[in-house]
Amino acid sequence: MLKKYKPFLRAGAIDTMAYRFNILMWAGITVCEVACMIFLWLAVYRSSTGGMDAEIHGFTFREMIAYVVLTTVFGFVTFNNDTLWNINTDIKKGTVGNYLIKPISYRGKFAATSLGNLLTMTLMFGVPMYTAALVTLGCMGFLPGLTFPAFFAHLGLFLIAGLCASLLNDTIAYIFGVLCFYTSAGWGLNSLKTTIISFLSGTLLPLAFFPAGLREIVKWMPFAGMSQNPVLILMMKYDLAESLRCIALSATWIVVLELFAKILFSHAVRKVTVHGG
Amino acid sequence: MIEVNNLTKVFRKPIRGNGLSGMVKTLFSRKYEEVRAVDGISFTIPDGEIVGYIGANGAGKSTTIKMMCGILTPTSGSIRIDGVEPYRKRRQVAQHIGVVFGQKTQLWWDIPLIESFKVLKEIYQISDADYEERMAFLGEVLDITRFLSQPVRTLSLGERMRADLAASMIHNPRILFLDEPTIGMDVLVKEKIRLAIHELNKVYGTTVVLTTHDMTDIEDLCSRIILLEKGSILYDGPLVNLKNRFGNIKTLTLTVPTDVHAETAPVLLPEVAISEEDGRLVLRFDADKVALEQVVQYAFRDLKAIDMKIAEISIGDVVKTILEQQEAEHAEKV
Numbered sequence: 001m002l003k004k005y006k007p008f009l010r011a012g013a014i015d016t017m018a019y020r021f022n023i024l025m026w027a028g029i030t031v032c033e034v035a036c037m038i039f040l041w042l043a044v045y046r047s048s049t050g051g052m053d054a055e056i057h058g059f060t061f062r063e064m065i066a067y068v069v070l071t072t073v074f075g076f077v078t079f080n081n082d083t084l085w086n087i088n089t090d091i092k093k094g095t096v097g098n099y100l101i102k103p104i105s106y107r108g109k110f111a112a113t114s115l116g117n118l119l120t121m122t123l124m125f126g127v128p129m130y131t132a133a134l135v136t137l138g139c140m141g142f143l144p145g146l147t148f149p150a151f152f153a154h155l156g157l158f159l160i161a162g163l164c165a166s167l168l169n170d171t172i173a174y175i176f177g178v179l180c181f182y183t184s185a186g187w188g189l190n191s192l193k194t195t196i197i198s199f200l201s202g203t204l205l206p207l208a209f210f211p212a213g214l215r216e217i218v219k220w221m222p223f224a225g226m227s228q229n230p231v232l233i234l235m236m237k238y239d240l241a242e243s244l245r246c247i248a249l250s251a252t253w254i255v256v257l258e259l260f261a262k263i264l265f266s267h268a269v270r271k272v273t274v275h276g277g
Numbered sequence: 278m279i280e281v282n283n284l285t286k287v288f289r290k291p292i293r294g295n296g297l298s299g300m301v302k303t304l305f306s307r308k309y310e311e312v313r314a315v316d317g318i319s320f321t322i323p324d325g326e327i328v329g330y331i332g333a334n335g336a337g338k339s340t341t342i343k344m345m346c347g348i349l350t351p352t353s354g355s356i357r358i359d360g361v362e363p364y365r366k367r368r369q370v371a372q373h374i375g376v377v378f379g380q381k382t383q384l385w386w387d388i389p390l391i392e393s394f395k396v397l398k399e400i401y402q403i404s405d406a407d408y409e410e411r412m413a414f415l416g417e418v419l420d421i422t423r424f425l426s427q428p429v430r431t432l433s434l435g436e437r438m439r440a441d442l443a444a445s446m447i448h449n450p451r452i453l454f455l456d457e458p459t460i461g462m463d464v465l466v467k468e469k470i471r472l473a474i475h476e477l478n479k480v481y482g483t484t485v486v487l488t489t490h491d492m493t494d495i496e497d498l499c500s501r502i503i504l505l506e507k508g509s510i511l512y513d514g515p516l517v518n519l520k521n522r523f524g525n526i527k528t529l530t531l532t533v534p535t536d537v538h539a540e541t542a543p544v545l546l547p548e549v550a551i552s553e554e555d556g557r558l559v560l561r562f563d564a565d566k567v568a569l570e571q572v573v574q575y576a577f578r579d580l581k582a583i584d585m586k587i588a589e590i591s592i593g594d595v596v597k598t599i600l601e602q603q604e605a606e607h608a609e610k611v
Contacts, residue, residue, distance in 0.1 A: 007396040053551040084607040097348045098383045102400055270364075 004104055005112035012116020016080065020124065023080070027125070028074055037068045057208035062142040063204075063235070069133050070203035070231045071203050077126040077270035078166045078226075080117055083110045084193065087177030088186030088210050091129040096272065107174060107261060116161070131136030145236040148256065154236050157243045161230035172197070172258040178261065225250035279322040279345065279452065279484070286315040286340050314340040314509035315452035317354065322501075324451070326371060327478055329484040329499035329516075332602055337508040338488040339378075342456050345486070346376045358452065371441065373447035379457035381442055390440050391425040401448035405490060408447070414441040414480070418473040429485055435466035442470060446477060453477070454486045459491050471497045492593035503573045504596065506603050524563035526590035531558040531582040545575045558582075 009259040016023070045061040048054045052061055059067065094167070099106055119141050137143050176193045180186050198204050198233065200223035207218055207228055218224060229246040289309045294302045315337040320415045324326050332338050343349040345356055347370055349361035356363060363370040377383075384393045398408050416422040419439040432440060442458060455474070471494060477483050489495060495502065495516065502514040502519055507566060512519055539553040549562040549572060556582060562572060569587075576582040 004400050004402060007399050094381065097343070097378070098381075100348045100367060101346050101371055101374070101376045102385075103368045104400055105368065273350060 004275065005108050008112035009050060009116040009119075012113035013120045014116075015113075016117045016120035016223050018123070020041065022149050023121075023125065026036045027076065030072055030156055032070060034072050037072075038065055042069065050095065056235075057206065059206060059208070060144075062140075063144070063237075066142040066235060067206060067231060069137060069180050070134065070234060071227050073126075073129045073133055073230055074162070074165075075203055077129065078118065078162055079120045079169050079197075080115055080121050081173050082117075082195065083114060083170055083173040084177040084180075084186065084190050086110070086113075087174070088180045088184075088190075091180050091184060094187075098273070100269070107258070110174055110177075111167070111170060113269050118166045121246060122162075140207075143235060147236065151236065153240065154233055157231055157240075157247065158234040161243070161247050161250065164247060165226045167254050168222050168250060168257070169197070171254060171261055172222075175257065175261050175264060177267045178264050196225060197223060200224070201226040220249070222250065222253035225253065278322055278357075278359055279320075279486070280355075280357040281321070281341075282319050282355060282357075283343070284315055284344065284357045285313065286320050286337075287345060287352040288312045288314055289544065313508050315344070315351075318505070318508070318510050319354075320503060320510065320513055322484060322486065322546055323438065324484055325478065325482045326501060326542065327474070327487065327499050327503045328560065329492070329495040330486055330488045330493060330505065331490075331502060331596065332505035333572065334509075336505040339456055339504055341505075342376075342454050343490060346374055346454050347371060372448070373451045375448070375453045376454065377438075377441050377445045377455050377458050379455075379460040382429065382437055384437070384440060384444055386494035387428055388427055388431050389426050390432070393440075393444060394425075397444060397447050411447050411449060415446060415473075418469075418476050421445050422471060434464055437460060437501065438466065439469065439473075442473060446483075449481060450483065454487070455485065455487045455489075457488055457490070459489060459494055467491070467494070469569050474498055492591060492596065496592055502592075506600060511599060512602065516592065520590065520592055522595060523590070523598065524539065525562045525565045527558040527562060527592070528588050529576060530554075530559070530586045530588070531576055531580060532584040533558050534581055534583070537580055543579045545572065545579070549575075561599075 041061065041064050041239055045052050045054060045056070045064070048056060054061070058064075087096075090099070096106075099109060104229055116122055134143070138146060173194060176189045177186075183189070199254075200221060202224055207224055209216055210218060229238070229250070233243045233246065280380075290312055291303065292310050293299060313581075318337075318341070330338050330341070340349065344351050345358065345363060347367040350364040358370050358374065363374075364568050367379060384390065385396065394412065397403075399520070403411070416425075419442060421436070421439050421443050422437055424440075427442065429437060429465070438458065442455075445453060445455075458474075459470055462470065472483055474487070475498060478485055478541050480602050485498070487494065487498065501514065503510060503513065504519070512522075535556070537558065539551045539558055542551055544551075546567060548567050549560055552561075560572060560576065573585070578587060587600045
């Protein structure tokens with residue numbers, strides 16, 4: 001049954017390859033953002049009571065920089081996702097009908113395409129970028145938690161956590177995309193989704209910096225598994241047990257969200273109105 | 278087999294005010310207008326039949342087709358395709374039907390045509406042997422082999438439509454829904470498309486439901502017609518019966534000497550109507566009531582005809598007459 005989705009997996013992989021120059025340009029912008037973040041944290045630590053050697057919410061300055069660099073690389077490789085946008089276009093142009101008359105699931109099509117994306121992004125950009133980041137940060141002593149050979153176990157878990165993060169991101173994008181069946185406000189929904197994820201996933205700020213009450217809630221939400229947790233697994237800030245707990249939480253959320261998406265779609269599809277022609 | 282039972286589709290359309298003040302008003306109170314696109318229709322189509330589904334623009338043809346292939350969900354009533362409701366078991370039904378919307382392509386725009394077929398092969402899980410056989414058959418009847426390696430966006434409209442048709446038939450569907458497959462095509466392409474549909478029906482016994490505005494399509498292909506108007510069925514039955522609805526009407530167009538005119542011509546029978554069009558005389562009569570031989574003799578002897586053309590009433594004329602009558606009745610009611 002899954003073989004049906006192979007062409008979409010392939011298309012996702014090839015599309016990403018075709019747009020590599022766009023992606024490179026985006027990489028340039030991302031580097032500038034990282035530079036800004038580094039200066040911001042520099043200012044924060046300098047003005048803190050402990051100065052540059054302070055440890056704020058469990059992060060030294062060096063660890064914080066490593067965290068910023070790695071979450072950025074992680075987001076860059078993992079969240080290259082067009083699902084919401086493509087659903088929006090399908091609805092606006094009426095091409096959604098083309099998929100509804102084929103014996104494939106609409107969700108499956110997007111999941112396969114996104115996995116294809118992830119595959120190309122990881123091999124083409126992920127491997128060199130992670131290697132460069134880890135080697136540079138490690139040599140500069142910004143990754144004090146790293147010990148060998150335990151790191152290789154963490155690397156393996158990180159890859160699984162990364163796959164979970166990508167699936168979570170795609171499922172959430174799909175859910176927001178399906179909401180376009182009701183509102184056709186794709187642009188607004190996309191901004192909403194991006195803001196929620198970048199705030200609650202710890203990309204902007206590690207969740208340790210959140211007020212205690214909020215932190216306790218966010219800990220059980222799917223978002224931490226989309227950025228903070230995989231990176232902390234890689235940095236070995238989490239031990240094996242904690243890492244596995246994070247992955248289990250993400251996997252549970254994937255199942256829950258996929259079920260929700262399924263119910264939502266079966267309701268939304270009844271709203272389809274393709275007029276004319 | 279397709280069973281449609283009391284099928285209704287109502288669209289809710291928000292009524293928008295005009296201008297800026299109207300737009301602001303719609304923000305706060307939204308009124309809806311209900312449009313009954315399809316209004317309680319029922320019919321059954323047995324396997325292997327080619328049915329012409331005709332009617333004016335906006336009669337509800339496409340809406341019915343979209344419900345039959347699972348894109349739209351009916352407001353009430355039911356559709357069963359081989360016993361399965363397409364809007365409930367969409368994927369199961371999709372495996373056995375093929376759909377073409379003349380206005381929209383389903384092919385992947387930027388990739389070579391052959392790649393689209395390969396994608397479809399995987400989506401429908403077609404075996405290599407079946408795929409080869411179908412490609413050979415479709416390549417021949419639709420003449421698509423020549424441009425298989427071109428990206429779809431570079432194809433002409435006629436080529437693209439043939440490619441779309443081939444794509445809808447590649448998985449050997451039991452039922453084919455064609456929504457205006459000949460729209461915008463030249464006569465040669467139309468001919469090819471008709472031939473392909475005919476072949477497919479003959480060789481594979483495929484059921485075909487066809488909507489079109491081209492009555493030649495209907496006359497060439499369909500044994501049965503369903504005529505739709507304002508969401509209701511006006512006529513459902515064999516093509517011949519529809520044609521004979523107003524009798525076995527024949528028209529004789531005569532080339533006559535310049536001094537012969539309709540007003541002054543001797544009258545044969547009151548049942549034979551004479552009119553003049555572009556300097557020619559046109560005789561209209563019911564061939565079941567007046568013998569053709571008698572009229573022909575009259576044309577040569579009394580009207581001094583030099584040349585003549587005999588034509589049966591076209592199905593287009595019949596449909597036009599029925600729709601005009603409907604419109605007139607509707608106007609009276611209002």
